[in-house]
């Protein structure tokens with residue numbers, strides 16, 4: 001496949017180029033150059049960063065559509081939206097201005113948590129002088145509320161406080177799948193080794209001795225904020241992966257929104273089976289990304305109408321391992337790598353790539369496998385129309401305990417009968433119009 005990738009961000013270009021190495025990818029670094037290129041050469045897919053020098057992604061998209069170019073266009077943004085920018089997507093791109101804040105230069109924000117006003121004021125004075133945006137909280141509960149309201153880039157946290165102490169705050173934040181990335185500095189008396197150790201055991205990233213030394217404060221905040229920025233970039237990279245997952249779908253109009261539906265249905269199944277909230281998010285993300293590796297499968301195989309030969313089937317099966325490889329270097333996606341790798345295992349051990357059996361297959365992968373099968377059976381494919389829901393459910397029941405996990409099939413049957421699954425599809429149908 002021949003693709004045009006327009007993005008001024010080096011890291012995104014590297015990531016896409018690596019993931020799309022089996023395709024012919026032409027890269028442009030600004031909007032005007034991308035437009036010129038797209039008007040003069042044929043492409044099968046265009047990936048457009050939204051914020052680019054000279055012309056933005058939506059301006060390029062509008063210009064291309066005005067000239068009659070109908071090539072599918074995928075916007076590279078952090079916001080979930082339909083794959084094609086025009087005509088509804090243009091509005092969506094403008095509304096997705098939150099993406100800009102992700103990359104724009106901004107003042108780092110620091111939350112100072114201490115019940116003693118004099119300590120807060122002292123830190124506040126130092127930090128504001130260094131140019132940071134500083135907020136205050138007087139105890140642990142206030143601190144958690146402040147984090148909920150606006151996630152800070154760094155937290156300076158006293159330990160002994162009324163209502164909820166600093167160690168408990170630290171433990172709670174570090175147990176949260178996203179908040180755990182906020183660096184936390186425990187504030188302790190310089191001779192209080194026990195508290196310092198408790199803080200580190202609770203997951204604190206560093207400690208600062210009272211009375212505060214301005215130089216020490218400066219260095220520690222800088223180091224931790226740099227680390228924080230790196231984590232934020234990893235998150236941005238994750239957004240690129242989601243765009244890539246949509247690019248996979250854009251190659252094949254028949255499976256549009258398949259991944260998004262699998263993610264949402266998997267999340268519903270997980271909720272019904274009683275998994276915790278953080279894992280629900282991982283299920284959704286793993287569900288959306290499960291077939292990312294199909295980017296490495298040739299069009300002739302991916303879009304082939306009719307049965308695949310053994311050789312073609314082997315090439316198709318590579319996609320689960322390939323998807324894991326693309327995501328492997330990204331620390332922030334580690335929790336759903338097993339979903340991507342194992343979503344084609346079968347509980348009787350005859351699946352791929354590792355022939356895992358029953359409970360050895362990670363639960364997330366068993367759930368996504370059920371959601372994926374349901375959606376694949378009930379939606380139209382290049383080579384056949386979608387099955388009626390009753391028939392698809394019979395099929396799943398027949399494979400319950402051999403191909404699919406029996407609990408997952410049971411949960412899915414419940415969600416189909418109470419209308420939850422239909423609601424997910426209807427919501428996406430509305431977005432796609």
Ligand SMILES: [Fe+2]
Pocket residue numbers: 290291319343344
């Ligand atoms: Fe798959």
